[in-house]
Amino acid sequence: MRLVAGSRRQRLLRKGLWFRLRKILLCVLGLYVAIPFLIKLCPGIQAKLIFLNFVRVPYFIDLKKPQDQGLNHTCNYYLQPEEDVTIGVWHTVPAVWWKDAQGKDQMWYEDALASSCPIILYLHGNAGTRGGDHRVELYKVLSSLGYHVVTFDYRGWGDSVGTPSERGMTYDALHVFDWIKARSGDNPVYIWGHSLGTGVATNLVRRLCERETPPDALILESPFTNIREEAKSHPFSVIYRYFPGFDWFFLDPITSSGIKFANDENSICSHSVKHISCSLLILHAEDDPVVPFQLGRKLYNIAAPSRSFRDFKVQFIPFHSDLGYRHKYIYKSPELPRILREFLGKSEPGRQH
Numbered sequence: 001m002r003l004v005a006g007s008r009r010q011r012l013l014r015k016g017l018w019f020r021l022r023k024i025l026l027c028v029l030g031l032y033v034a035i036p037f038l039i040k041l042c043p044g045i046q047a048k049l050i051f052l053n054f055v056r057v058p059y060f061i062d063l064k065k066p067q068d069q070g071l072n073h074t075c076n077y078y079l080q081p082e083e084d085v086t087i088g089v090w091h092t093v094p095a096v097w098w099k100d101a102q103g104k105d106q107m108w109y110e111d112a113l114a115s116s117c118p119i120i121l122y123l124h125g126n127a128g129t130r131g132g133d134h135r136v137e138l139y140k141v142l143s144s145l146g147y148h149v150v151t152f153d154y155r156g157w158g159d160s161v162g163t164p165s166e167r168g169m170t171y172d173a174l175h176v177f178d179w180i181k182a183r184s185g186d187n188p189v190y191i192w193g194h195s196l197g198t199g200v201a202t203n204l205v206r207r208l209c210e211r212e213t214p215p216d217a218l219i220l221e222s223p224f225t226n227i228r229e230e231a232k233s234h235p236f237s238v239i240y241r242y243f244p245g246f247d248w249f250f251l252d253p254i255t256s257s258g259i260k261f262a263n264d265e266n267s268i269c270s271h272s273v274k275h276i277s278c279s280l281l282i283l284h285a286e287d288d289p290v291v292p293f294q295l296g297r298k299l300y301n302i303a304a305p306s307r308s309f310r311d312f313k314v315q316f317i318p319f320h321s322d323l324g325y326r327h328k329y330i331y332k333s334p335e336l337p338r339i340l341r342e343f344l345g346k347s348e349p350g351r352q353h
Contacts (some may be wrong), residue, residue, distance in 0.1 A: 020281060036240065036249035044252035049236075050196070050227065050259060052127035054154045061131050063159045066090050069136045071142070073098035075109040079152070081175035085162040089152040089176065090130050093117075095143045108181050113148060115352075118188040118301045118344070121178055122151040122247040123173055123204075125195030125222075125328075130160035135194075138331040143336055147190075152176055154200070166259050177204065177215070188216040190344060195291060195327065198223035199261025202276070206266045210278050217279040217344055222327055223289055224295045225264040227254055227303070233292045264302050279313040279344050283330050288319035 048054065066074035075340050077089040091109050093101055094117050095126045101109075113119060120142055124135055130151045139149045154161025154169040164169060180189055198220040208214050224230035225243045231237060240246055266276065280303055284296030300316040303309055307334025317339055325332060333339075 001110045031298070032239075035101055036243060036245070039253055042248050043257045046250065046253045047164075047257045047259060050254065051127065051156070051233070052326055053154070053164050055127040056074040056158065057128050057132065058351075062128075063129060063153075064130055066131070068090075069131055071136065071139060074139075075099040075101075075104070075106055077106055077109075079179060081155075081172050082162075085155050085160075085168070085172070087152050087155060087160040087162075087172050087176070088130065088158055089150065090139075090149075092139050092143050092149040094146045094148065095140075096146070113180060113183040114185045116187065116189060117146055117148055119148040119150060120190045120192050120219075121173070121180060121182055121199045121215075122149055122176055123191065123193040123197035124151065124153075125197045129153050131158070134328040134331065140155055140330050141336065144245075145340060147188070150176065166199070166203070166261060169200050170207065173200050173204040174207055177208070181213070188344075190217045191215045191220060192219040192221065194221040195223075196261065198263055199227065199279070202263045202266035203261070205276050205278065214276070214278045217281065218276070219281045219283065220263070220296075220299070221283045221295065221330055222285070223263055223282060223299050223300050224261075224289045224291050226246060227259055229295060230291060233295060235289055235306070277312065278307050282313070282315075282316045283319070283339075285319040285321070285323070285325040285327070285330060287324065290327040293318070313343065327348060 028235075062068060064076050066076055071090070071092055073095065074090050074092040076092065079085050079089055080085050082169050091113075093109065093112050097112070120136070122139070122142075124130060124132065128135070128152045136149070139151065152172065153160040154164060154172050156164035156168075156237055160172075172288050177191070179191070191205060193199070199277060201218060203216050203222060205215060228247075231254060232241070232246075237246075237250065238302065243249065254302060282300050282303075284293050285290075286293045288296075297318075300314070304314045306315075319330060319333060323333070330336065
């Protein structure tokens with residue numbers, strides 16, 4: 001009798017466990033099917049996932065105090081590209097000036113742009129802020145090589161005020177570039193974009209070339225060809241990549257939100273732009289898990305034979321997967337100073353008086 005009761009209890013237990021498991025599986029399946037429809041109906045969700053401006057890491061830093069991140073030769077500014085839009089900017093002077101920079105105000109930093117040192121305008125990728133750890137480490141490397149580094153948070157990122165959009169991000173970059181050029185005299189100004197920032201960078205350079213004021217060079221770190229190809233190749237898309245109607249559900253909402261970041265189109269001649277008339281350097285790690293290496297290589301293969309670059313240097317530098325630089329650690333490469341020196345020319349940092 002006990003054996004029968006025990007056996008019945010085990011069957012009921014197994015039945016209840018299977019019922020709960022089936023319920024969980026049905027919920028997961030329902031959610032899996034519902035998400036594409038939710039994104040299609042609310043394309044703003046896809047835009048937020050591309051920008052990730054709501055992800056602020058590191059969380060507990062005061063962007064008004066770059067010295068807290070070890071940048072004791074950096075000044076924090078605020079610029080206003082448009083009404084109701086304010087962007088936070090960091091300007092790091094060449095490392096050899098760090099003693100002179102102590103206690104100096106914004107005017108001193110602005111005047112320093114007219115010195116004999118070249119300037120890099122750095123355009124960061126999605127998520128985080130201008131104070132992100134890997135970004136700060138790159139500023140330090142570039143500063144040690146004798147460059148001014150000017151970077152900022154696009155509208156809607158960090159402590160910058162405004163609503164993110166591709167047009168707005170490009171306009172913010174254009175405003176900062178013009179701000180630099182108004183103070184830098186004849187010093188070279190290079191544009192460096194990373195990840196999503198490469199899309200902003202090529203948009204910016206295309207605009208600059210349209211008005212015949214190109215930068216002295218364009219550097220793209222971990223670039224993609226266009227946002228649709230990047231979204232399709234992103235690791236987050238793996239579970240939906242073979243979902244029926246993937247393009248219609250996931251990629252078309254990106255386009256309908258006005259987001260293109262067409263690096264490939266910006267890198268070649270078209271009816272709407274004369275050409276990108278500056279040298280191009282592409283840096284990409286083979287083990288990049290976010291922007292696949294083949295997209296960077298594909299972009300180079302598009303740009304290199306283009307007549308847009310026939311009078312300029314176009315170079316692709318791969319970093320072997322054994323080095324472990326992945327998506328955002330190319331700054332660690334001991335070869336980076338040599339690569340920049342050979343591509344941009346040697347920077348000769350002088351002292352600021």
